Amino acid sequence: MPNLIIDDLPIEVEPGTKVIEAAERLGIIIPRFCFHPALGSVGACRVCAVKFLQGPFEGVQMSCMIDALDGMVISTTDAQAVDFRRHVIEWLMLNHPHDCPVCDEGGHCLLQDMTVAGGHCIRRYKGSKRTHHDQYLGPLLQHEMNRCIQCYRCSRYYQGFAGYKDLGVMRSAAQVYFGRQDDGVLQNPFSGNLADICPTGVYTDKPSRFKGRRWDFERTPSICINCSLGCNVTVSARHREVVRQEARFNDKINGHFICDRGRYGFAYVNAADRPRRAMVGGRPADIDDVLLEARSRLARTMAEFGPQSVAAVGPLRGSLETQAALAQLSEAAGWHSPAFYVDPKAAEIAAMATARLEDKFTVSLRGIEGADVILAVGSDPVNEAPMLALAMRQAVRRGGHAAVIDSRSPTLPFEHEYLPVAVFELDVAVGRLVNFLCEDVDTQQLPAHAAAFVDECRKLPDGRFDVYLQAIARRLLAARQPVVVCGSDIVEPATVALCADVVLLLHHMGIDGKLFYTLKSANAFGAARLGSPAANVASVLRSVERGTVKALVVVEKDLHSEFPDHERLKQALAQLDLLVVIHYLDISLASRADYFLPATTIYETGGLYLNQEGRLQTAPAAVAGGRPIQQTGGGAHPPRQYNRGIPGDTPQEAWRLLLQLCGEQPAREPLLHRLEDTFATPGALTGASPVPPEGMRVGHAVNGVAPFHHDWQAALARHEQLSRDGQMLLVTVAQTFGTEPLSCRSPWLEALTPPATVRMALETATQLQLAAGDQVVLDIKPQPLTLPVVIEIGMAANVLALPRVAPHRMARRHFLLTRNRIKKVDAP
Amino acid sequence: MPSAIEAIEALATGFATTFKHLFRRPITEPYPEYKRPLPERSRARIVLTRDPDGQERCVACYLCSAVCPVSCISMQSVEREDGRRYAAWFRINFARCIYCGLCEEACPTAAIQLTPDFEHCERDILKMVAEKDDLLVDHCGKDTAYNFYKYAGVSTDVGDKGTHVKEDKPVNVKSNMP
Numbered sequence A: 001m002p003n004l005i006i007d008d009l010p011i012e013v014e015p016g017t018k019v020i021e022a023a024e025r026l027g028i029i030i031p032r033f034c035f036h037p038a039l040g041s042v043g044a045c046r047v048c049a050v051k052f053l054q055g056p057f058e059g060v061q062m063s064c065m066i067d068a069l070d071g072m073v074i075s076t077t078d079a080q081a082v083d084f085r086r087h088v089i090e091w092l093m094l095n096h097p098h099d100c101p102v103c104d105e106g107g108h109c110l111l112q113d114m115t116v117a118g119g120h121c122i123r124r125y126k127g128s129k130r131t132h133h134d135q136y137l138g139p140l141l142q143h144e145m146n147r148c149i150q151c152y153r154c155s156r157y158y159q160g161f162a163g164y165k166d167l168g169v170m171r172s173a174a175q176v177y178f179g180r181q182d183d184g185v186l187q188n189p190f191s192g193n194l195a196d197i198c199p200t201g202v203y204t205d206k207p208s209r210f211k212g213r214r215w216d217f218e219r220t221p222s223i224c225i226n227c228s229l230g231c232n233v234t235v236s237a238r239h240r241e242v243v244r245q246e247a248r249f250n251d252k253i254n255g256h257f258i259c260d261r262g263r264y265g266f267a268y269v270n271a272a273d274r275p276r277r278a279m280v281g282g283r284p285a286d287i288d289d290v291l292l293e294a295r296s297r298l299a300r301t302m303a304e305f306g307p308q309s310v311a312a313v314g315p316l317r318g319s320l321e322t323q324a325a326l327a328q329l330s331e332a333a334g335w336h337s338p339a340f341y342v343d344p345k346a347a348e349i350a351a352m353a354t355a356r357l358e359d360k361f362t363v364s365l366r367g368i369e370g371a372d373v374i375l376a377v378g379s380d381p382v383n384e385a386p387m388l389a390l391a392m393r394q395a396v397r398r399g400g401h402a403a404v405i406d407s408r409s410p411t412l413p414f415e416h417e418y419l420p421v422a423v424f425e426l427d428v429a430v431g432r433l434v435n436f437l438c439e440d441v442d443t444q445q446l447p448a449h450a451a452a453f454v455d456e457c458r459k460l461p462d463g464r465f466d467v468y469l470q471a472i473a474r475r476l477l478a479a480r481q482p483v484v485v486c487g488s489d490i491v492e493p494a495t496v497a498l499c500a501d502v503v504l505l506l507h508h509m510g511i512d513g514k515l516f517y518t519l520k521s522a523n524a525f526g527a528a529r530l531g532s533p534a535a536n537v538a539s540v541l542r543s544v545e546r547g548t549v550k551a552l553v554v555v556e557k558d559l560h561s562e563f564p565d566h567e568r569l570k571q572a573l574a575q576l577d578l579l580v581v582i583h584y585l586d587i588s589l590a591s592r593a594d595y596f597l598p599a600t601t602i603y604e605t606g607g608l609y610l611n612q613e614g615r616l617q618t619a620p621a622a623v624a625g626g627r628p629i630q631q632t633g634g635g636a637h638p639p640r641q642y643n644r645g646i647p648g649d650t651p652q653e654a655w656r657l658l659l660q661l662c663g664e665q666p667a668r669e670p671l672l673h674r675l676e677d678t679f680a681t682p683g684a685l686t687g688a689s690p691v692p693p694e695g696m697r698v699g700h701a702v703n704g705v706a707p708f709h710h711d712w713q714a715a716l717a718r719h720e721q722l723s724r725d726g727q728m729l730l731v732t733v734a735q736t737f738g739t740e741p742l743s744c745r746s747p748w749l750e751a752l753t754p755p756a757t758v759r760m761a762l763e764t765a766t767q768l769q770l771a772a773g774d775q776v777v778l779d780i781k782p783q784p785l786t787l788p789v790v791i792e793i794g795m796a797a798n799v800l801a802l803p804r805v806a807p808h809r810m811a812r813r814h815f816l817l818t819r820n821r822i823k824k825v826d827a828p
Numbered sequence B: 001m002p003s004a005i006e007a008i009e010a011l012a013t014g015f016a017t018t019f020k021h022l023f024r025r026p027i028t029e030p031y032p033e034y035k036r037p038l039p040e041r042s043r044a045r046i047v048l049t050r051d052p053d054g055q056e057r058c059v060a061c062y063l064c065s066a067v068c069p070v071s072c073i074s075m076q077s078v079e080r081e082d083g084r085r086y087a088a089w090f091r092i093n094f095a096r097c098i099y100c101g102l103c104e105e106a107c108p109t110a111a112i113q114l115t116p117d118f119e120h121c122e123r124d125i126l127k128m129v130a131e132k133d134d135l136l137v138d139h140c141g142k143d144t145a146y147n148f149y150k151y152a153g154v155s156t157d158v159g160d161k162g163t164h165v166k167e168d169k170p171v172n173v174k175s176n177m178p
């Protein structure tokens, strides 16, 4: 290990560490523009110059280009190096526009900081400046090319790290230009990171354009809840308005970056139509009165019809506190156990995925970057859990191999092998894979149930993909760090269990395989543990229709947008004696509820969240509640009056409201105890030590779910369903923008959301006598849908994919359709 | 002994000065009947000035509000159709302002300026809170020439890329000619 001395301080680093990083470890931050820990070194900007006094190099050199070596003695403050850096800044300024006052980077601009630090303030150069035209890059980023200092961070990130090709570098020498071939929307769903990494104001965040300077923002660490990964963000708020989100480094989850869904999905918190008052039958009322009244009505219903006449529906992406409060209250009062999932299958899948994730299988999102073989089953990373795609890309960039078995022909920003397998055929494909994995295995060596499982897999019929599956099996067997990624959105519960079995089998064979599930949403993990898989919204509605449930408490769930059969929902709700709704959005149910109580969002009161890996993270409150000044002032100056109250600050945490609704003290401590019990981690939440910054895993596997149990009969029957009766499988799928219920309220992402279409392979379309662009009617319940046809090369045969974008946002995941229920609309 | 002499000497000079002044013309000015013209750069009531071409100078850069030691300036910046950045609202709380002049010093566009007009005093403190309309004047103030957008690189009504002071024509990125 190299030993060196920087500014008289000795340090020992791993071989391959750059001098700039070694210095950083000593707390010496050498100026840099082009160097970035995620992007590496290129030596483009020359501002990291230091003086090498002794050792293998001598003189002024770039600290980002030279590996730390034994015997080096380096000075960062040597007069010659300082003078060199000063000149670098001066030449970078030769062409720099006089823009700071109108530049949104000002206040957190690396170039501005370095210019001030270097002491350059008077322009000596008498010549003129080169200029550039800017480009329109879409609704998320503003382009101002004059400000570029040619550090190449943007093109290295965009093409190298993220793997998208539509932004890059053009021309040469002093005229280098970073942009697109032509104006147009950036094709990269991770493009917002450009605003974070560009050290100048070339790419600035458009939604927060001119909204304030960094020094005026209240900046708070927080967590993204727009998918199950739980990436870390920094929230900037000003004047009671969340104005911007940036990526926050987390070594175990997202690294330095986040996706655009997470970055720009916050608009709902500022929405002018957010309900900020309690209501009785749709009319505003005082929150304490509403609580009191609702509480006595609830007590009356329970007294009259018994506690089982009350049911509660809870949120997937709510805080753990809210989920725990629901579970606790339902249990204590003897209500139905709370339903978090709308679709019964989804609940079952989540329960399975969280139960099977053993400690020895777990791998963090960041850990995937180190995988050498990745097998993704039923997963569409960019659309379901965007940052997973970037993590997989890093693994592939480092020489790893990725294979994807799915129906949708996922578009992925890296080289991968893809097998188009219909959803219902996934199990059999994985079974065949197990067969190939164990080709040379003597089942006698395996535990009995594993051996039985392998034997059954060996009996499966040959399939179309055997050659490829065999190759994948070989790779897995030779792998040092294989990871099986399993989506949970469109697959069957059996597939989720099978993936865990594959990994367990690898372990039995002495291979340290890892398992990475993605779940339906943030805190779906918590919902799976705190709710029972048998409880779901569909069954609650049935009980309401039967008349056994008389009172319904709906917490942070928009039944209307998730439950497609609005007519049925309406009738069921009309049958209720009592409907209490707690939410932070203006859902249509709010005005129809007997009692409505306004809740806060994660931004206003924070909370505890579990990601898909069972990693617990905590988010503090980022903004005081209340209507933004932008709204109270109507865009003009804030109202000219003194008063003590904050307008619109009635909302409270859902768990607080819930506890009060049931007449309990609104205390958080008991909920934390309850959570500690659920996750068998005594003292983790109430103890003295806080949750560590990278989060901690508390969602351990639960006993009682037997591995290697598989109903192959059912799997084969499902498998044949499609081929046999010529049925088509309509799958409702997630999409990066437009299907996640919070982020789809963002106007900027709405602008990026493609319109709803139904996608299918060419051969499927030919069978149905359809062509691209045709309008087709899908005869499904509750009402038929008319959509344009899009041909997607590589999709599995007999599968139609329908993104769950508005207005087709439905909880049901699959529809089996006979061909006569798919009709082309003839042009008039 | 020498200290006694020094003390007497000092007393005598003091009395002599006072005595001399008894025969001077008084310089007391009967304010408010007479208002003495103050130097142009004396620091009192703040205004927002305009460019020589009559447009609002303030680009709502937030620098004056950042530098203000008593935090009495607040504003909201927005973009105009033509690319100009300006203040949607701009508020100075004169009840809090200490007339230190730091905002004027920080202003990169010569927009905010202190004027000699010191006479404002109200019973209702809210009347001391000035909005943009109260602050905006229709002249250039002390700097009669500066127009920020002529020097900046951004495209506005004042000029497109390459037309500002000391700028080359924009690079044609689709050509390889040097």
Ligand code: SF4
Pocket: A096, A097, A098, A099, A100, A101, A103, A104, A105, A106, A107, A109, A110, A111, A112, A147, A199, A200, A201, A202
């Ligand atoms: S990029 Fe930085 S230095 Fe350049 S104008 Fe913007 S804030 Fe100023």
Ligand code: SF4
Pocket: A147, A148, A149, A150, A151, A152, A153, A154, A155, A178, A197, A198, A199, A200, A202, A203
């Ligand atoms: S646009 Fe920004 S990130 Fe890209 S090279 Fe220029 S300064 Fe660097």
Ligand code: SF4
Pocket: A224, A225, A226, A227, A228, A229, A230, A231, A254, A258, A259, A260, A261, A262, A263, A385, A386, A387, A388
């Ligand atoms: S990948 Fe998921 S958690 Fe991460 S930023 Fe995107 S939406 Fe948020």
Ligand code: SF4
Pocket: A101, B057, B058, B059, B060, B061, B062, B063, B064, B065, B075, B103, B106, B107, B108, B109, B110, B111, B112
């Ligand atoms: S410093 Fe000048 S330009 Fe900037 S906000 Fe204040 S008055 Fe406006």
Ligand code: FES
Pocket: A031, A032, A033, A034, A035, A042, A043, A044, A045, A046, A047, A048, A049, A062, A063, A064, A065
């Ligand atoms: S950081 Fe070393 S050359 Fe740019």
